[in-house]
Amino acid sequence: MYEIVKRRELNPTVTLLEIKAPLVAKKAKPGQFIILRVDEWGERIPLTIADSNPVAGTVTIIFQIVGGTTEKLNHVKEGESITDFVGPLGRATEIEGLKKVAVVGGGVGSAIAYPVTKALHAAGAEVHAIVGFRNKDLVILEDEFRANCSRFVLMSDDGSVGEQGLVTDALKKLIESGEQYDEVITIGPLVMMKFVSLLTKEYGIKTIASMNPVMIDGTGMCGGCRLTVGGKIKFACVDGPEFDAHQIDFDEAMDRAAMYRPFEQERHEDACHLFKKEVQE
Amino acid sequence: MANMSMKKNEMPAQDPKVRAHNFDEVALGYTPEQAMDEAARCLNCKKPVCVAGCPVQINIPLFLAQAAKGDFEEAYQTIALSSSLPAVCGRVCPQESQCEGKCVRGIKGEPVGIGRVERFVADLHNANKTTAAAKPAQNGHRVAVVGSGPSGLTCAGDLAKKGYDVTIFEAFHVAGGVLVYGIPEFRLPKAIVADEIEGLKQLGVKIATNVVIGRTLSIEELMEDGFEAVFIGSGAGLPRFMNIPGENLKGVYSANEYLTRVNLMKAYKPDGETPVMKGGKVAVVGGGNVAMDAARTALRLGAEKVYIVYRRSMDELPARKEEVEHAIEEGIEFLLLNNPVEIVGYRNPDNKRDPKNGFVTGMRVIRMELGEPDEQGRRRPVEIPGSEYLLDVDTVVMSIGTSPNPLIKDTTAGLEINRWGGIIVDEATGKTSLEGVYAGGDTVTGAATVILAMGAGKTAAAAIDEYIQGK
Numbered sequence: 097m098y099e100i101v102k103r104r105e106l107n108p109t110v111t112l113l114e115i116k117a118p119l120v121a122k123k124a125k126p127g128q129f130i131i132l133r134v135d136e137w138g139e140r141i142p143l144t145i146a147d148s149n150p151v152a153g154t155v156t157i158i159f160q161i162v163g164g165t166t167e168k169l170n171h172v173k174e175g176e177s178i179t180d181f182v183g184p185l186g187r188a189t190e191i192e193g194l195k196k197v198a199v200v201g202g203g204v205g206s207a208i209a210y211p212v213t214k215a216l217h218a219a220g221a222e223v224h225a226i227v228g229f230r231n232k233d234l235v236i237l238e239d240e241f242r243a244n245c246s247r248f249v250l251m252s253d254d255g256s257v258g259e260q261g262l263v264t265d266a267l268k269k270l271i272e273s274g275e276q277y278d279e280v281i282t283i284g285p286l287v288m289m290k291f292v293s294l295l296t297k298e299y300g301i302k303t304i305a306s307m308n309p310v311m312i313d314g315t316g317m318c319g320g321c322r323l324t325v326g327g328k329i330k331f332a333c334v335d336g337p338e339f340d341a342h343q344i345d346f347d348e349a350m351d352r353a354a355m356y357r358p359f360e361q362e363r364h365e366d367a368c369h370l371f372k373k374e375v376q377e
Numbered sequence: 378m379a380n381m382s383m384k385k386n387e388m389p390a391q392d393p394k395v396r397a398h399n400f401d402e403v404a405l406g407y408t409p410e411q412a413m414d415e416a417a418r419c420l421n422c423k424k425p426v427c428v429a430g431c432p433v434q435i436n437i438p439l440f441l442a443q444a445a446k447g448d449f450e451e452a453y454q455t456i457a458l459s460s461s462l463p464a465v466c467g468r469v470c471p472q473e474s475q476c477e478g479k480c481v482r483g484i485k486g487e488p489v490g491i492g493r494v495e496r497f498v499a500d501l502h503n504a505n506k507t508t509a510a511a512k513p514a515q516n517g518h519r520v521a522v523v524g525s526g527p528s529g530l531t532c533a534g535d536l537a538k539k540g541y542d543v544t545i546f547e548a549f550h551v552a553g554g555v556l557v558y559g560i561p562e563f564r565l566p567k568a569i570v571a572d573e574i575e576g577l578k579q580l581g582v583k584i585a586t587n588v589v590i591g592r593t594l595s596i597e598e599l600m601e602d603g604f605e606a607v608f609i610g611s612g613a614g615l616p617r618f619m620n621i622p623g624e625n626l627k628g629v630y631s632a633n634e635y636l637t638r639v640n641l642m643k644a645y646k647p648d649g650e651t652p653v654m655k656g657g658k659v660a661v662v663g664g665g666n667v668a669m670d671a672a673r674t675a676l677r678l679g680a681e682k683v684y685i686v687y688r689r690s691m692d693e694l695p696a697r698k699e700e701v702e703h704a705i706e707e708g709i710e711f712l713l714l715n716n717p718v719e720i721v722g723y724r725n726p727d728n729k730r731d732p733k734n735g736f737v738t739g740m741r742v743i744r745m746e747l748g749e750p751d752e753q754g755r756r757r758p759v760e761i762p763g764s765e766y767l768l769d770v771d772t773v774v775m776s777i778g779t780s781p782n783p784l785i786k787d788t789t790a791g792l793e794i795n796r797w798g799g800i801i802v803d804e805a806t807g808k809t810s811l812e813g814v815y816a817g818g819d820t821v822t823g824a825a826t827v828i829l830a831m832g833a834g835k836t837a838a839a840a841i842d843e844y845i846q847g848k
Contacts, residue, residue: 193419313549315784324625
């Protein structure tokens, strides 16, 4: 069992959990992920590591409530435990040798963009963080970002916070203004990463995207997380989760991500009804 | 006097029409009378060729003689001297190509049903055992086992019996490896696997789940932590695909993923929270045991039609005979000498957001004929030009084998691997290129059988004992 030592709601649909998992905490690096199961009948879901503390033996995850499992996870309280937590899985972000990087995050993906930003900043690189949200109520980790980069650009779809527009607008403006990046790292919704990738391809800037497909074991055994990169099948769990964005078939990845969407929605509704019932009783 | 009947006692089984819709075990097992009658068919040959055919060299004539007399517990103990998972092997071993394949009775008529008698005595033992196995005296030496599949469990069991302090590290949340994620409930009930693992725990074996060796901990760290030897039995690894167009469409699974969703994650039960595509028309590509398991699973999940698509003919089909027979009885259609060339999906040209976009609608298949034999003597299948056709399916399960998992080799300096990524070992001992590190099972051989993996685990356990005692 793995204890939840801290729980914080970052916005109405995004929650942060700090989980006691000393072996994982000791090894975790930015870019890697874990797989967890909430309870005995639960499914295995992958979540990228947002932070880790090897001394306290804790790993931080930040998740958005999208389906039955994340709904259930959101109802686990501080001091309670989840049944399974395994990791760190996948390859870590390669930050060595990078001098100037733009990190582009969107929505809950910003939670994953944050540790990468922090690691780059700590390694002495000049980091520009561009993060986007739908509106001001959904902004997460703003202070953390500000403290760990040399330039912070906040975007929102409706202009209720930061500048109005897409992260690609901000990135384009920075590039056009003469900023020269060794690399762009993008983490967020697939459609956002696709357009970041299309933009940087025009300018010939190497771009890394962090993929978070459906998976079961996370060790290469099931192949559910496969995607096409440079015309070849790659497994996100062992070959990734980060890949050269210009080589990724994003349309296919978006298709695959939607495979169980109707099932997920149904499960989510079931879970919500269950919790509502508990509250009423 | 031996029972000279030319035929085996038939295995009682669930009616095919009924079992095609449930996940209960298909074969029901012998009665005591049937077991004694079948065991009595053994001629007790002076040169027991059956034993030579057994990867763990069970004293088959002895246990059959004991069973024929009704001394079932003695028969069990005879088997247990050589095999740590008798109830499992009686069910999943390919006996027709091992012990029974060598049996003299098989020359005229059917061989002795060795596997069926083994299963009977093991089940009887498990049902009647009242006291827990005594924990052997500890010798103070620690050994780590990576993976809790057949090779790891066997290695751990053998070492624990000798007094070693053994810890098994398992990546999944439950122990059992392929016995729990791969082989379905209807062929190997999970309660039996759980029973065998419980037996190991009683011997003092510790099981650490949710630990991925190569990620959470490295082999080097295990050694630094005081383990004097490590056995790697991490299994086969990455599923292969055919590299044909359409393989990433929604509705295409590897057999590993499909079976794991259903078996380990319990997608077949109403409480299971893991989704899997159910119903419709399903094509399983491949002809091994895993392919049969996937096909019969699809049927039980409610498929209206299930095809096995295999590029060679029935004679070359590598699956266990009984599984093929069961599959045919259950109504699975075998498209032999057929090979997929493309998987076709739905794409609405007018609506990019059509939820049906990207799902499988069919598979283009070409007919094959058998040409000249290859280096291994198997006749090579050759495409018949112009024979392509479209098979109407919504789900495709690729069951064409696996390639080795890179996790351990990538994180273990000095561990030698062969051209195709398998760990190189000395066959007689399971020893790798690193001192104190042994390996066996699919991670060495590529996808093979449960019993071969058990044999490798056994060999390595003996070698590890010798290595530690000789230090």
